[in-house]
Amino acid sequence: MKRHIFKKMIAAVLFIVFLFAFSIQNVRLSYQPLKEAWQSSDFHFASLKETISKLDHTMNETVYEKFKFIEAYGFVQAVMDKNEESNFEVVKDTEGQLHYTYFTNKPNPTSELTERVSNLRSQITNQHVKLSYMLTPDKYIRGYTQFPLGIPYNYSNETADQFLSELKQIGVDTIDLREGLRESGIPTQDLFFKTDHHWKIETAFWGFGQLVKHLNQIDGNKLDPTGFYTNIDNYNKIEYKNAYIGSMGRKTGKYYTGADDFTLIYPKFKTDYEFMFKSNQLGGTLNGRFEEALLTTYPLRMDGNDYGLTGDKYFTYLYGNQAFVHIQNKDKKDGPKMLFIKDSLAVPLISFLSTVCSDIYLLDPRYYKEDMAAFINQTELDHVIISFSPQNLVTEFFPFGVKP
Template sequence: MHNFFAKKRMTAFLFILVLATFSILNIIHSFGPMKKTLASADYRFSNAKGIINELDADINEHVFEKFGFVEAYGYLQSLMWKNEENNFEVVKDTEGKLHYTYFATGPTDTTELSDRVAELGAQLGAKTKFTYVMTPDKYVRGYTTFPEGIPYNFNNETADGFLDHLKQNGIDTLDLREGLLESGIPAKDLFFTTDHHWKIKTAFWAFGQLVHHLDGLYNKPLDPDHYFTDIGNYNVIPYTDFFIGSQGRKTGKFFAGDDDFDLIYPKFKTNYSFYFKTGETEATLNGRFEDALLTTYPLNVKGATYDLTADKYFTYLYGNQGIVHVVNKDNPNGLKVMFIKDSLAVPMISFLSTVVSEVYLIDPRYYTGDIIDFAKKTDLDHVFVSISPQDLVDEFFPYGKNKVEGQFTSSK
């Protein structure tokens, strides 16, 4: 009996020791971010809840060996042949690809959002054309299937209703979901396994579809010799087992593996000016496509698999910026276009820059100015809105709402 209680006491002691050690390591790990939050906090009583929430976020984001635990948990889920994690926050389809999803009974009504897009188009000058570009959802109709019990979010059906309402309002649309399975890219390679974005080769295919669509709207084709839309005129640098995307960062690499990544950039001579601004951060770069429009940091950084700043997808155009201005110095007489976009469109727009004169990009989440006012005051031939099916929510359509007037300086 004495040995029995001795073992119990020893077990309790070891448990408390491990718990205390882990708590101390967590305090050390999160001390810096918590100190920074407290130093900049507004200590009025009305802000107490906000301060507590920020501190809670600091602690949750800076858990000691956080991603070691994520990987261990994901590995256990894979051993049990599970197809979901964290109460269906991330699920796995029958091909092993990860998806964001949620329980839904039908498509979402997006009439108000499509009305805002129609109003944006109505505010543009007579010479400025207007097009909505619908990028595809990772759930590819005709290919993707979920295992039994996995919920479907009706993103594609929501996008169908959204586009139908735009067409009723006379808005020109390009639906890149159409023809996706006939693109020549194997269906399994259209999207990353561990990320919600399409692969770079799929984005390049979409660039060709966009150019073809624009050729039907203008008398002069953008790429009459099909030179710029021929991937044979681009370097394609493969990186094998190199990328873990946003979904994989939530599950760990043992749950769904990792991804290959292709870096695509022109073989031909290019000359660009690239300006971006988000908040107080701004920069201007000049040079070839690969010097001005690409950042190699995500490709070169070591030991940062789960670091958001090392996200390979954001090699193009430095990721999501509030506002971007790209000038193609080799095509001064081409079209001047503007995109109101989410992250899916970024590499497609990068390639489109080879056949136009100027491109403006606005991300509604980070731009602090009035988007309609900016579009009206800027010399533009064409305005595009490109928000993917999963992002057809209020956050991406702030037109007409009160916004703080932003500042923008052209890169010319």
């Protein structure tokens, strides 16, 4: 009996020592970020909840060896053959692809979004500027993707169908990149990253070709009459095996579903660009070839074990999501001038589209807080394209076109 009690005491002491050491490491790691979060907080009573949330988020993001715990948890879930993690925050389909989803039984309403697009169109004073909506595809591919029993579907495609129908009714040009996706020549299981909600770079390049075809049909611009710029054979392709862990993989750990391959695509032909960006009062300008001005190589140097945002290889293109971007193609001075109000799925597609345009401007409504209609009216443009993926058809992404 005494020996049994002694073993329990030793186990308890070791557990307490572990907790004490772990707490010390957390204090060392979290002290400076917590201090910065505290100092940047507004301590008015109305913002108390926001301050507490900010501090809680900082603590959760700076846990010592956080991703080791995530990997261990994900490994256990994989061994148990679980198809969801963290109360359905991330789910797995029958092909092993990860998805964001939620419980619902019908599409989301979109009439307010349609009205805001209509209002933006009425605010554009230059009648020669065309307005289009480009819908990038959802990872849930109809006719292919299947969820195991009990996994909810969020009706994102049905929401998108409803929204596009409303836009067509008010005369807004639409480009639906879900159409023809399974006939793209890319294996269906390779259209999207399995650990991320983004399409693969090869799929984005296909989308670039589809957009060029559509613009030629409605504008007659003949952006690429010989098919040179939309021919993948005229681009370098570098493949990084098991090198990418996407946003969902960073929540589940790489042992839950594995890591993704990543392909970097950039022109073989001569290019000359100026790339200017602004975000959070920071900004900069880069000049040079496509790969010098429009790509950042830092994420490519991070291996598949990196879980940080700095290792997000998808954001190799255009340095990720910036509040404002201006891309100037110095070799296409007579090309069209375009503006995109967009989310992250459009980023690599726009990078490739820059090869046939003179100027491309990007506004991200999550970070750009100025008047978008005013910017459009003050800028020489031929075309404005709004582009949000089906899961982003929510008012947060449509702050423009709001009547005072």
